[in-house]
Amino acid sequence: MIKRLLAGPVSGLIVVFARAVTAVRAIWPESGPPRGRSIYYANHSSHGDFILIWAVLPPWMRVRTRPVAAAEYWLKSKLNRFIGCDVFNAVLIERNREKRTRDPIEEMAGALDAGSSLILFPEGTRNETEARLLPFKSGLYNLAKARPTIDLVPVWIDNLNRVMPKGEFLPIPLICTVSFGDALKLDPDETREVFTARAEAALLALSPKQEGTSK
Amino acid sequence: MSAAASDLVLLLIGVGGVLVFASTIGFVLQRRLSPDGSNAVIENLNARINAWWVMVILVGLAFIAGRIGVVVLFAFCSFAALREFITLTNTRRADHWALAAAFFVILPVQYYLIAIEWYGLYSIFIPVYAFLFMPILATLRGDTERFLIRIAEVQWALMICVFCASHVPALLSLDIAGYEGRNVLLIAFLIIVVQLSDVLQYVWGKLFGKTKIAPRLSPSKTVEGFVGGVASATLIGASLWWITPFTPLQAGLLAFIIAIMGFFGGLVMSAIKRDRGVKDWGYLIGGHGGLIDRLDSVVFSAPVFFHIVRFWWSAT
Structure with a gap:
């Protein structure tokens, strides 16, 4: 009960803090912000990634948008559980194939069926390499296959890896942008390889040119 | 009243x-x-x-x-400007602690020194102490890649966005005989002259501008805009003598210096934008671009105005 009451103000504070540090700005495609249920799939380089996506979504969309996150991290402590489950209302999936008891694709599809949008990081882990994007895991394809009518919206998060590099706890104030692309859908007879290449290319196309803002 | x-x-x-x-x-x-x-x-x-x-x-x-309001306002301006500036630099992960120090130690300390009016320290804190300690902090992580460029960029960002900008509220600390309790009007004089000079250069340029003055740096600036803008800002400055400790002639002369410094400040900051391949510093102010796009002329004129007034008018 207390948790439920706290969740609203805490999420508001997190968004205010994220905006104060990053002055984050959304860049929408010409067709405007996506309407209705979508899967936002984004590059992943920082723990704060989905907070930025969340922060730029209009509030009425934000309440219906759930990040997909690793259960082992967000169930680790009481605080993690409060932030992950109550504040962010994350769809928690078990990453360990051998030990897991529930199928992640079913969990995500269930959340979509219940009317939520999802934020998904198809690289599967944080990108700590020099490459702009890691090869996608199969999750995005499998989910698209399970719910083929849903819009897949590529989202490029720029600069957040400089705000809070791995292993640092103090964020550096730098301006970040979150660029949304036009939605894609899985073609009925598309193979996993073809679809994944198309989805990766659509995401990379949103990354700003590197000159001047090199890492 | x-x-x-x-x-x-x-x-x-x-x-x-x-x-x-x-x-x-x-x-x-x-x-x-x-x-x-x-x-x-x-x-x-x-x-x-x-x-x-x-x-x-x-x-x-x-x-x-009053005093606290002005100091806090400019501290926030410095914060937003520094954020815009550092975003466009070549910082690497090894700079994390140096950058954290710039935002969370050097900036607040500089404005604290301004607030307590410690001229002897706030006028050398960044040019001497930050200048020496920031590279020391950067060496601790052992990354030598583009080292000189990285430390030079951060020092430049601090000088422009924090040190120079803080000379606007520093005007409050000047002791001018017969002008006690009116220093805030000195800030008003500086800001009105430098911003009207920018606006009038834009207006004159839009109305009569033909000859580009610096086509490679700033294609929208024209000779006609420059001459008309600086001349009218000088006249406006002279007509504002009643809020200053100056005579009308002195006020006009200072307004002229402010407008010229502001113009060149705009050019220098444009050159940096071209170098970095951006049109504006950011998106903070609708229609204007980033905060630095509005503040560039202020930061270049404020220290010069401050020291002229301090040297010839101030008792301390």
Whole structure:
């Protein structure tokens, strides 16, 4: 009960803090912000990634948008559980194939069926390499296959890896942008390889040119 | 009401009048030339005028709040400007602690020194101590890649965005005989002259501009705009002598120096934008771009204005 009451103000504070540090700005495609249920799939380089996506979504969309996150991290402590489950209302999936008891694709599809949008990081882990994007895991394809009518919206998060590099706890104030692309859908007879290449290319196309803002 | 307060109120009413006039012109132009919002120049003009309302109200509130209000306002300006500047630099992960120090130690300490009016330290804190300690912090992580470029960029960012900008509230600490309690009007004088110089260069340039003055740096700046803008800002500065400790002639001369420094400040900051391949420093102020796009002329004129006044007028 207390948790439920706290969740609203805490999420508001997190968004205010994220905006104060990053002055984050959304860049929408010409067709405007996506309407209705979508899967936002984004590059992943920082723990704060989905907070930025969340922060730029209009509030009425934000309440219906759930990040997909690793259960082992967000169930680790009481605080993690409060932030992950109550504040962010994350769809928690078990990453360990051998030990897991529930199928992640079913969990995500269930959340979509219940009317939520999802934020998904198809690289599967944080990108700590020099490459702009890691090869996608199969999750995005499998989910698209399970719910083929849903819009897949590529989202490029720029600069957040400089705000809070791995292993640092103090964020550096730098301006970040979150660029949304036009939605894609899985073609009925598309193979996993073809679809994944198309989805990766659509995401990379949103990354700003590197000159001047090199890492 | 004290003389200073009544002068301030008079000044704010005057500026409000100018803005009402500008908004009226913007409205008429929009009705005539851009009823469907398709004329980019008119839309940008109106976005700029609206942003001016917000800026004037914020600065006015800070003035009414007094010393602390002005110091806090400029500390926030420095924060936003530094954030815009560092975003465009080549920092690497090894700079994390140096950058954290810039934002969370050096910036607040500089403004604290301004607030307690410790001239002997705030005027050397960044040029000497930050200059020496920031590279030391950067070496601790052992990354030598582009080392000189990285430390030079961070020092430059601190000088422009924090050190120079902090000379605006530093005007409050000057002791001028017969001008006690009125120093906030000195800030008003500086800001009004330098910003009107920018605006009038833009207006003169839009009306009569033909000859580009620095085509490679700033294609929108023209000789006609420069001459007209600086000349009219000088006249306006002279006519504002009654809020300053200066004679009309002195006020005009100082306004001229402020306008010239502001113009070159704009050019220097444009050169950096070209180098980094961006059009604006950011998106903070609708129609204007980033905060640095508005502050560039202030940061270049403030230290020069401060030291001229300190040398010839101040007792301390």
